Amino acid sequence: MSKHSAQFKRAVVEDYLSGKYGGSGAVAHRHGVDHGTVRIWVAAWRAHGEAALQKKYSRYDGQFKLKVLQFMHTKALSCPETAAIFDIRNPSVISVWKRRYDSGGMQALEPRPRGRSVEQPKSSAPPVSSKSDEARTKEELLKELNYLRMENAYLKKLDALIRSESPTAQRKKRK
Structure with a gap:
């Protein structure tokens, strides 16, 4: 995402094209930007005019990305x-596309999809067995017993913590 406004970019491009400040290095120094950025803005201006300096939010499909990479390769362009x-x-996105294509082909x-993947929360409880207690092995019963003991201890500690904080909170409110 560019932090420069279209108006700022236009001023930089006009200064470069006027030639009164010198080359891209001098114009870049005058405006406090990188000289490579000046060259990119000027090239975009020459190819697409005013629209090239406006903000643009685009998502490109795989076919377009492949077309760009093939064009860049056949014309030997940067x-x-x-x-x-x-x-x-963002010119650097093209090099990302190239790396992805080289490693994974068209599918890459x-x-x-954007955002986090939807995952079901994992339960810490042991899976409930459909077998009766008599049909379960000693190991399964011990595992469940251990889980239930841990759960019980956790709930007791939580209850004790809530009870110990409660009087403190009441004393603080009175002051």
């Missing part, structure tokens, strides 16, 4: 040059 031609605001270029 990532910033290719990004300017296809109006991709397909968009992945």
